[in-house]
Amino acid sequence: MNQSARPYRSVLYVPASNARAMAKVRTLPIDAIIFDLEDAVAPDQKVAARATLAEALAEGGYGNRQRIVRINDLSTVWGIEDAKAVAALECDAVLLPKVESAEQVQALAEITGDRPIWAMMETPLGMLNAAEIAAHPMLRGMVMGTNDLAKELQSRFRPDRLPMQAGLGLCLLAAKAHGVTIVDGVYNAFKDNEGLTAECEQGRDMGFDGKTLIHPAQVEIANAAFAPDAAEIDLARRQIAAFEEAEAAGTGVAVVDGKIVENLHVVTAKQILAKADAIAELTA
Structure with missing residues (x-):
């Protein structure tokens, strides 16, 4: 699979203390799993x-x-031992919470070695330092922690997420500048399909690669929103x-559906087809 086109449409959180839940996700059509040792696990269960x-x-x-x-x-009190454990686990990446500087990423890298690192972006300082975080050579992904960010901002919930736009935008710019995967935050109302669809579409249109999810019922909507549809594939x-x-004819100008097609459009079109192929390969 083309790793640059690897889909992250649906990224589901699963408590690492729940063996039954970790078994269930083997059957779900998700692109990635976040096995959570942090918020989803009670303090007295973290070691186990x-x-x-x-x-x-x-x-x-999986x-x-x-x-x-x-x-x-x-x-x-658990972080260092978690990091040491992850270095020996059969996993693809380690996700560090509340990242606010490249130094924090480096501190983790010194424990986990060549294990790819992802960063939770969930504080105002993290937003302001997103560029240096994304530039760290071991960083491969960013995850928006919008619940924590809302708490830190003392912002109110709005369907358009206007209070979040500055932070979301800074992280998106940093991720795109450094070729890092970036997935949007969770949608808490897991029974609200209409609201989830709207937020997935907003995130997709902004440039996010996918959505973090808290419930299996959200998977289908996220997968559909962050995948190229038939019309996009046809246009590409x-x-x-x-x-x-046009190049072969030496005209240098191509027109599709009444619109000029330049090289930059072709680059995007090829990315769309590569993503569609990667999704087909993943779901085969």
Whole structure:
């Protein structure tokens, strides 16, 4: 699979203390799993959760789904041991909460070695330092922690997420500038399909690669929103064909559906087709 086109349409949080839940996600059509040792695990269960998670990952069965482990912050009593454990787990990446500087990423990298790192972006300082965080050579992904960000901002919920736009935008710019995957925050009302659809579409249109989810009922909507639809795929193919024909004819100008097609449109079209192919490969 083309790793740059690897889909992250649906990224589901699963408590690492819940063996049954970790078994269930093997059957879900999700692109990635965040096995959570942090917020989803009670303090008195955190140590045991490491062993439960290690057993589930060793058993395997997660197919092509990306396996990401969210540890506790390194400043907590569990963080360092979480990081040491992750270095030996059968997973694809480690997710560090409340990242506010590249130094925090480096501190984790010194423990986890060549394990790819993802960063939770959930504080005002994290937003302001997003560029330096995304530039760290071990960073491969960013996850928006919109619930924590709303708490820190003391903002009110709005369907248009206007209070979030500055923070979301800063992280998006940083991720795109450094070629880092970035997934949107969770939608809390897991029975509100209309609201989830609207927020997924907003995130997709902004440039997010996918959506973090808290419930399996949200998977289908996220997968549909963040995948190229038939019309986009058709347009992409026609744009590429028209541009290649124009180049071959030496005209230098291609037109599709009454609109000029330039090289930049062809680059986007090829990215759309690569993503569609990667999704087809993942779901085969």
